[in-house]
Amino acid sequence: MDEHDAVIVGAGPAGASAGFFLRSGSEDLDVLMVDRLDDAKYARYHRMCGEAISRAAFKDLAPLTPTNVVHNISRMREGWPGGAMIETRAIGYILDRPAFLRGVLERYRSLGGKMVRDAVEKAEADGKGTVLTMTSGKSIRAKHLIAADGARSLIRRTLFREEPPVMMWTEQHLIRRRVPDDALTFLQAERYKGGYRWEFPAGELSRVGFPRGTDSVEGEEVVETHQRAIPMGGLSTLMRGNVYLVGDAAAMANPLTAGGIRIAMLSGRKAAEAILGGRPESYQRWWSSSPFSSQRFMRAFLKLKAMTDDDYERAARGLGSDPLRLAWCYLSRPEFRDLYRTYAPSGIYGW
Ligand SMILES: Cc1cc2nc3c(=O)[nH]c(=O)nc-3n(C[C@H](O)[C@H](O)[C@H](O)COP(=O)(O)OP(=O)(O)OC[C@H]3O[C@@H](n4cnc5c(N)ncnc54)[C@H](O)[C@@H]3O)c2cc1C
Structure with a gap:
């Protein structure tokens, strides 16, 4: 049986980052990354995303920088029932996500990280680590295991036996219509059940998505359609022994922004740092005390989910990017205070 100091299952954002930071931190650590998808399927899978990421994200990810930028984003537009359209400053990017990830994986490999295409079918703890059984028939023992295997994580289901608090099933369509190049557009309404409809630029096209079954793209020229779940709300246990759940496997997406x-x-990096520092439990501590895991986001999501269009309209009336307006709304509408309080943090930590 092959043995490795660390095995990363999944080469998405969480796994790619974990691999890069593990190998950047130690040339001696023997790291293997496993992903089940071939190049074409990998590109298709990772295109299924709005591909929006804030500039602030890269402060936590240095020396990684935004590459393969398709659009520079400077504003967010939010449409509300009743016709209000609120515009706020939002600095970030639409990336060509598959190309960006390939770049991170190339850096990981150039640092000596190993990669193999195979799927993990079974994971079992033994006295010396975790034994992974692969579709190819091979078995691998991981001293440290980073589960970056996404929303339906096999490792979460079999070794942690925990399900995400919320699995938001979404559909996203690549359509032949242009939306503003520099803006992320969101439409809020009762029909989206706490979620929203998004319209993001995608080169000459755009990406339009919403919680599954809540809206349609009738009348649009649709180029491609996908459906996928976004797990949200965090888990109570993120690490057990030398096994770490990161990214969607740990349901870390922000409940308000998705x-x-x-x-x-970031979680890939933090898990890598916990391994490199020999302090596995520091990973759980980081998450529990991090602003990213604040329960205020889940509370706000549940509140929005229960609101009617009338509530949305009242909550949005008079709102704007001006902090004084927000303060006025906050003081005069106590029933929406928890939402207003979460508004700015979701812009800071939610993407
Ligand atoms: C429609 C949609 C739009 C989104 N838009 C945005 C957005 O604009 N901005 C944003 O920040 N977030 C967005 N998200 C959320 C974001 O895509 C995910 O949170 C993010 O991809 C999580 O990364 P990950 O690495 O944890 O998991 P994933 O990206 O799911 O990667 C998991 C990897 O693990 C591999 N894998 C899975 N199981 C196995 C196995 N058994 N063996 C081997 N390999 C395996 C998969 O092949 C995959 O490559 C969106 C999500 C959806 C569904």
Whole structure:
């Protein structure tokens, strides 16, 4: 049986980042990354995303920088029932996500990290680590295991037996219509059940998505359609022994924004640092005390989910990017205070 100091299952944002930071931190650590998808399927899978990430995300990810930028984003537009359209400053990027990830994986490999295409079918703890059984028939023992295997994580289901608090099933369509190049557009309404409809630029096209079954793209020229779940709300246990759950496997996407790339990459880094520092439990401590895991986001999501269009309209009336307006709304509408309080933090930590 092959043995490795660390095995990373999944080469998405969480796994790619974990690999890069593990090998950057130690040339001696023998690291293997496993992903089940071939190049074409990998690109298709990782295109299934709005591909939006904030500039702030890269402060936590240095020396990684935004590459393969398709659009520079400077504003967020939010449409509300009743016709209000609120515009706020939002600095970030739409990346060509598959190309960006390939770049991170190339850096990981150039640092001596190993990669193999195979799927993990079974994971079992033994006295010396975790034994992974692969579709190819091979068995691998991991001294440290980083589970970056996404929303339906096999490792979460079999070794942690925990399900995400919320699995938001979404559909996203690549359509032949242009939306503003520099803006992320969101539409809020009762029909989206706490979520929203998004319209993001995608080169000459755009990406339009919403919680599954809540809206349609009738009348649009649709180029490609995907459906996928976004797990949100965090888990109570993120590490057990030398096994770490990161990114979507740990349901880390922000419940209000559904943004998950940044926290996936950051959690990959934090798990790598816990391994390198020989302090596995520091990973759980980081998450529990991090602003990214604040329960205020889940509370706000549940509140929005229960609101009617009338509530949305009242909550949005008079709102704007001006902090004084927000303060006025906050003071005059106590029933929406928890939402207003979460508004700015979701812009800071949610993407
Ligand atoms: C429609 C949609 C739009 C989104 N838009 C945005 C956005 O604009 N901005 C944002 O920040 N977030 C967005 N998200 C969320 C974001 O895509 C995820 O949170 C992020 O991809 C999580 O990264 P990850 O590495 O944890 O998991 P994933 O990206 O799911 O990667 C998991 C990897 O693990 C591999 N894998 C899985 N199982 C196995 C196995 N058994 N063996 C081997 N390999 C395996 C997969 O092949 C995959 O490559 C969106 C999500 C959806 C569904």
